Amino acid sequence: MSELMVKAEGVQKRFGRLEVLRGIDLEVRRGEVTCMLGPSGSGKSTFLRCINHLEKINAGRLSVDGELVGYRQSGAKLYELRENEIARKRAEIGMVFQHFNLFPHMTALENVTLAPIRVKGVPRSDARNRGQQLLQRVGLGDKLDTYPVALSGGQQQRVAIARALAMEPKLMLFDEPTSALDPELVGDVLDAMRQLARDGMTMIVVTHEMGFAREVADEAVFMDAGVVVESGPPADVLGSPRHERTRAFLSKVL
């Protein structure tokens, strides 16, 4: 058990000739909530996707729970991991997407139980019980057999959170979880995330919800143009930013 859940050193990512991440250094401690802020295109979402290897990094070192993401090190050499090894590691990291990405051909409960049954081999009845509990916990105990199309955006996002939690992840990644929601639906989703933070989940949240960051985050990270501009307790980063770029961004969103 490593004290650090995520450790990034000089992480770089290019798409063709476009440099999206230009050397990210970041540490996320176990049980902490880190909020990543910054203008769109600054690389926040890309960095999040690198953490569960949905994107391959081009340079630097990125590790989760003391193990490199996507590679195995032996001496000075790096070996690419096999696909099933990568899948096994992804199963331990939950991810919540901006556009929910629920499976539309399955009911809320089926969405939540699919991966535990198919990936972890949990018996069907156990998975259903656990799925019901999780959906009740996010306030959707009466929507078990509803298809996503008949749910509001906020309800869909809460199903997506329950779906990720069903795998009992050690780390949760949130990629702008409230950006696609109508304003009056944001509250319910943030409540579910707040609850999760209180339960001690390690979370990395890319968000534009400054109120949430100020209240829930242990660490706020401001990114711009592919680098971390500044980081620290949210009261400092949001309240008295040291950097000009942070100040400029905050004056626009607050």
Place this chain on the structure above:
Amino acid sequence: MSASEPSDRRTGRPDEIKAVPVRRPGRWIAAAIVLIFAASFARTIITDTGTNKGFQWVWVGHYLFDSRVLHGVWTTIYLTFLSMVIGVVLGIVAAVMRLSPNPILSRASWLYIWFFRGTPLLVQVLFWYNIATLFPTISLGVPFGPAIVHEQANSLITPLAAGLLALGLNEGAYMSEIVRAGIISVDEGQTHAAQSLGMSRLQTMRLIVLPQAMRVIIPPTGNETISMLKNTSLLYVASFTELTYSVTQIYNVNYKVIPLLIVASIWYLVLTSILYVGQYFIERRYGRGFTRSERASMRARWLSFGGGKQRR
């Protein structure tokens, strides 16, 4: 009085709107014209009097359940079924290969599709039927190594095998494009979500992408099945007595050409109609979760025909 009163006095709620519908004389006139033509056409076909002796409905009735015709119907059914099974399986394999990151797999699939879509089906049928002249013996085994099966082509490629090879391989090429269209119609976010839950590539394809792709795949597959039903008649060149060939054999003897062609047409229409029903249920199965309700739409259209209710 009631028209100027916007709400019911007792309940205080607004009244349901009861307005005089807009008259649409154009609709009634157009419908009447179509009905007159249809009736006149039906009379021409049905009545066996005057100048219309050619249809000879008596003979149609006589041959409709003739054992040779029924045998042809059965042959057509099983040829269609087997060819479509081969076609769908090949289609899925070729589509997945085509989308594979491995360039050799993807190009091999492209080549297969290019060849079998690019040559006439009739030529392919003839080719398989005459394969013995090209390869007198056929060996199956390790490439460049020992053969496990070594057989005369004439005994291995029976007319049935030639027919199924031709129809199935041809269909696979078309189906693969249909399947590919279905796969790329599924949002990439679905794959990301599945992968982030730790699902393998195969699980993602089988449990997430393909079930959603089915919605796009089914309607054109219904089309293909209906085409296949009729394309089986090309197998007459491989001396296969399916429906069309069996009626031609009968009318070559008794010269009742038109009645027997009508018999064949009736059977093709019956089989096609059965396929329609099957497709409806399969579409409903895979449409789950995509629509809240669209079942009433057809009925609503009929009901709204004459009135002022707006179609949606």
